[in-house]
Amino acid sequence: MSTRLKVLRVFKTLHRTRLAVFKDDENAMTAARLKINEEFRKNKSETSEENIQKMIKMGSDVEVVLRETVLQMEHVGKDTLVLRPRESLLLENVPYCDQPRKKS
Incomplete structure (x- = not known):
């Protein structure tokens, strides 16, 4: 895939x-x-492939951080x-048990 398409x-x-999180x-x-938009415009004239x-990696990492850690x-x-979590952030949790397990 070309670099332009990746960007x-x-x-x-x-x-x-952004639309989902906010x-x-x-x-x-x-x-x-x-x-x-500002960050992409600022680096629009970058020519170094490296x-x-x-x-691109940083942008992907930012997207993951937004999607997985930001709460409204x-x-x-x-x-x-009032906390408004998204469905994707609600994880199945192991039930808490007040009673200690019996040793066999």
Whole structure:
């Protein structure tokens, strides 16, 4: 696959992730869009294949961090926040047991 296609794929993936992660938060979506576009524009004239590959890797890593670690919270009162996790972040957990296991 050509380098140009890889760059475009990372760009598109970052924007899709931005839409999912910051859903219903217009300020965060706008700020993320501006930052993604700014970073890609800043490096638009890069010609070194090695540097381009490093930036592609960094963009992919940023996308993973956004997708796997960012949570949305909303202020609903003076000292109250509501957590709105995405389905992809809700993992099956091992049930907690108060009773210690019996030794056999």
